[in-house]
Amino acid sequence: MTDPAATFQSLILEARRRFEAGGIADPATDARILVMSLLGLGQTDLVLRGDQPVDGALLPVVEQGIARRLAREPVHRILGQRDFYGLALMLSPGTLEPRPDTEVLVxxxxxxxxxxxxxxxxxxIVDLGTGTGAIALALLAECPGARAVGVDISTDALATAVRNAERHGLAQRFAARESIWFENLPGKFDLIVSNPPYIRSDVVLTLDPEVQNFDPAAALDGGKDGLEAYLAIAEQASAHLQKGGLIGLEIGWxxxxxxTQIFERKGFSLVEWRKDFGGNDRVLVFASRDR
Incomplete structure (x- = not known):
């Protein structure tokens, strides 16, 4: 239990100690983000008020948050949101938690x-497997002349993406559509983007509990070889890409x-690839050969 005489700083230290004992991978960062966010503190607050006592009514909230993290629930799932490309995006059970490496695609x-x-x-823009709407909404926020359709098979994810669009004043330029890839999607787009499921089915079973137990399986499992989504997208992409358009994809390392071979067989050329913040291949950009 948290100390009834706890200060802001001591609560963070206690959370760190418990996370270290519980085998959490980055106990210091998780303790700082979790406790400060639950208490509504900014970095300046911590400097100016770190030694002040915490309102006792807030201690159960912090205790519950610590307990959930010790049960391996990710910090941002506990907080209910995560920042992506400068946007605070709400999370839900049907959404993948957006990761910083996906910002490379944007x-x-x-x-x-x-x-x-x-x-x-x-x-x-069409964002296939939109989840929280992260990729599409980041692009809309950065490019006021663009409009986007977010596609997903999860009604929960689509509802969350719409709420995120509304939250950031982007709802008039964002539409959500339930579809398996292009199946229920008429029209052509200047940009097709996707962070599809690309982890091999056998590898999904070995992922950390934070991912395996809290990210939706449909957003992770790319089939036996991890390539099922890319095959499906490549099969129909030409019919939905405007002349001169591009396809941007996140991939596994x-x-x-x-x-690249999958898309080349369907008439596309790789025009750019980028590495993520860890130095691994992460993003491929394709154009039609007859552009």
């Missing part, structure tokens, strides 16, 4: 999107050659 396709808007006055 960085890669944003110049193209801006170029299309400059040339045509507008641009259209060892999938660059396999995914």
């Amino acid at each position: 960085d890669a396709v944003l110049p193209h999107l801006r170029h299309v808007v400059a040339a045509k006055g507008s641009a259209s 060892d999938q660059r050659e396999d995914v």
